[in-house]
Amino acid sequence: QVTLRESGPALVKPTQTLTLTCTFSGFSLTTSGMCVSWIRQPPGKALEWVARVDWDGDKYYNASLKARLTISKDTSKYQVVLTMTNMDPEDTATYYCARNIIAPSDGDFVGYFDYWGPGTRVTVSS
Amino acid sequence: QSVLTQPPSASATPGQRVTISCSGTSSSIGRNTVNWFQQLPGTAPKLLIFKNNQRPSGVPDRFSGSKSGTSASLAISGLQSEDEADYYCAAWDDSLKGWVFGGGTKLTVL
Numbered sequence: 001q002v003t004l005r006e007s008g009p010a011l012v013k014p015t016q017t018l019t020l021t022c023t024f025s026g027f028s029l030t031t032s033g034m035c036v037s038w039i040r041q042p043p044g045k046a047l048e049w050v051a052r053v054d055w056d057g058d059k060y061y062n063a064s065l066k067a068r069l070t071i072s073k074d075t076s077k078y079q080v081v082l083t084m085t086n087m088d089p090e091d092t093a094t095y096y097c098a099r100n101i102i103a104p105s106d107g108d109f110v111g112y113f114d115y116w117g118p119g120t121r122v123t124v125s126s
Numbered sequence: 127q128s129v130l131t132q133p134p135s136a137s138a139t140p141g142q143r144v145t146i147s148c149s150g151t152s153s154s155i156g157r158n159t160v161n162w163f164q165q166l167p168g169t170a171p172k173l174l175i176f177k178n179n180q181r182p183s184g185v186p187d188r189f190s191g192s193k194s195g196t197s198a199s200l201a202i203s204g205l206q207s208e209d210e211a212d213y214y215c216a217a218w219d220d221s222l223k224g225w226v227f228g229g230g231t232k233l234t235v236l
Contacts, residue, residue, distance in 0.1 A: 037225065046128050047163075047171065047214055049225035062224055096170055110218040112161045112176035119170050 002026035004036075004097050004117035011123050012087050018122060022080040022097030026115075029055050029075045035100040036080040037113065038071065040093040048093075052100055053080055087124045094119040129154065129226035130215050137234040143203040146231045148215035150196050154226055158218040160198040162191055165212045165230075174213070175200060202233075210235045 008020035020038070027034055038050040051071040052060040061069050070083045080097060096119045102111030131149040138144040148160065159178050163171035173182050175191035178198065190201045198217075202209055215228040 039225075039227075046229045047216070047227040049216075049227065052225070060224055063222055110158050112159075112173065113163075113171075113216075114173050114176070114182065116170040116172070 002099060002115045004099060004115060006095055006097050006117045006120035008095070008120055008122065010121060011125065013126050014088055014124055016087050018082075018084045018087050018091070020082045020084075020095055020097075020120065020122075022082070022117060024078050024080070024097070024099070024117075027099065028078070029053075029073050029080070031055055033102050033104060033111070035102060035111070036073070037098050037100045038080075038082045039096045039098060039113075040091075041096070041119075042090075042093040045093075050084075050095075051082060054102075089124045092122065092124045094121050128229035129219065129222070130217065130228035132213075132215060132228035132231045134229065135232045135234065137236055138205050139236045140205055140207060142205050143201060144205060144233065145202075146200045146213050146215075146233070148198045148200070148228050150198070150217055150226070151219070151221075152196055153221035154196075154217045154219040155193065155198055156196040157220050160191065160193050161216045162189075162198075162200045163214045163216065165214065167211075171214060205235055207235050209233060 004024040035054040037052040053071045068085045098113040098116040162175040164174045165171045178193040179191045188204045212230045214230050219226045
């Protein structure tokens with residue numbers, strides 16, 4: 001049974017650094033084809049992909065946020081950590097982590113998000 | 127502004143068929159498969175369609191997806207009240223080297 005759960009502060013001040021942790025179970029990030037992405041959703045707005053880390057260590061970032069982001073994995077803890085620096089009120093959103101499963105042996109390096117965490121709400125305010 | 131374009135709203139009566147469009151670019155939908163998600167109020171998105179037209183286990187066959195060129199569509203037949211939700215399309219963009227989402231379509235069952 002695959003599960004993911006996000007954790008982190010509910011409130012951060014502008015200019016601070018946000019650290020979010022995705023703790024997952026039911027799969028390993030050492031298995032070929034397993035990836036985890038972060039996706040966020042501002043209140044009342046659309047989904048926005050933030051970052052992805054793959055089983056082989058490859059990392060991808062939203063180009064508009066890349067300078068502020070770091071994604072990392074701790075395979076022994078079954079965790080993926082996202083840090084975002086210089087937080088702004090426009091970063092207020094629900095942050096989701098999701099498993100992104102791909103099939104590199106079939107030439108599929110994109111895949112799809114099959115399992116999502118419930119999300120964690122982050123408010124940026126002084 | 128989202129990279130993939132969806133109509134902001136759609137509506138139909140119970141039992142009817144509704145389609146939701148998703149328009150992309152040559153580097154996104156034109157080169158990669160499309161996924162669709164359903165988001166009920168206050169909940170996380172749920173995978174509805176993957177790889178253009180594949181349904182995960184448990185998703186009713188009332189939901190179907192298709193893709194042609196740089197556009198994709200989600201069709202829902204036999205509309206039910208519980209289908210009232212927000213629907214999002216998503217695809218990988220080779221130029222941006224990242225996932226892009228549509229702006230979402232709010233489906234109302236009249």
